[in-house]
Amino acid sequence: MRARDHGIVLGLLEPGPFNAITDVAGVRVGHCTLVLGDGARDVGHGPIRTGVTVIVPHDGDTFTEPVFAGCHRLNGNGELTGLEWVRESGQLCSPVALTNTHSVGVVRDALVAHAARTHPPGTDCWSLPVVGETWDGLLNDINGFHVRPEHLDAALDAAAPGPVPEGAVGGGTGMVCHEFKGGIGTASRRLPAEAGGWTVGALVQANYGRRELLRIDGVPVGSEIPVTDVPSPWRQMPAMGASPLSDGVGRGLPIAGRRPPGSGSVIIVLGTDAPLLPHQCERVAQRAGLGLARLGSIAGNSSGDLFLAFATGNRDLPRASLDADPRRELTIRYLNDTTLDPLYQGAVEATEEAIVNALLTAGAMTGCDGITAHGLDGERVVEIMARYGRGPRAGR
Secondary structure, eight states: OOOOTOOOOSSSSSSSOOOOSGSTTTTTEEEEEEEOOSSBTTTTBBBBEEEEEEEEESSOOOSSEEEEEEEEEEEEEOOOOTHHHHHHEEEOSSOEEEEEHHHHHHHHHHHHHHHHSSOOOOOOOOOOOOOEEEETTTSGGGGOOOOOHHHHHHHHHHOOSSOOOOBSSGGGTOOTTTTTEOOOEEEEEEGGGTTTTOEEEEEEEEEOOOGOOOTTTBHHHHHHHHHTTTTTOOOOOOOOOOEEEOOOOOOOEEEHHHOOOOOOOOOOOOOOOOOOOOHHHHHHHHHHHHHHHHHHOOOOOOEEEEEEEEOOOOOOOSSSSSSSSOOOOOOOOOGGGGOHHHHHHHHHHHHHHHHHHHHHHHHOEOOOOOOEEEOOOHHHHHHHHHHHHOOOOOOO
């Protein structure tokens, strides 16, 4: 159940019909989820708890038809490939893929291969695809390199408009958020007609945060569900007899004991149908950090908090091709900067709700070495919020 299924209504603006990034016309999302095996970590064999998620930004050829985009780094201990060209050109020229930290390379190369394979022979096809990561090595045999090129292809084949599966799916399969099970979440906001009627949607891969910092609608939910009550996966010792790994100074420590609780990252992708210029996309991307902060993130030293925003309000930009576009001048639309505040609000609210949706839909998962990430119980959240005067509210 998502936040609104529990009566948890965050923010003031209304969501789109799916309350997902796919409420932006033309945007599609697909997952490939890999879950196999149980027990002790056996590098190269499992257990496997990982996958790939793709966001296709529009209904055209995303490798040759760019859209304006911008990005932002809150803390840089992470990877989102292709951002140098996004910063330089202000354009997104590929689908966006999300996976685990050690599979970024294979997914990036698989996107390039997909572009080359799906264009006519002899086409001068080039690609600098955008692929993001968060670290799922607590639950997943991350050094087993189980993500393959065919998994990227499967996610692309599954990409569809409409409702988006959330939680422990795709790239979010093995992720942990605020010491609960995390993963993929999405939400959207539709501006009122007097503010332009534009839609902004967010999709997150949430894998960050300490338990005691978690807040939902301002309520300290994390401190009300301490790790002494619902155990944290970060504070569990291996239960299945796994051999501990060396920490480099002669001590054998299990993975769950070698990183501080809350280690991890978050990737946030925002999409809108508003006609924005690249610098405006960058400004929208920055606002994702405000939605993240509402949940209790401090963007810690070990966290990769990387954000991308794209805008589909201008199409028919010069092709991402080695062939020169013959047009000398282009006509584009863009919003007056002084009118962007409602769009910023939508970005903040959609980000906040997307992370809550990731937490509430993920459920529990046991991974390597018997380590379990427990799901966040939505009914318990509602009870806690009611004690703080935040009872269920009507909302779509």
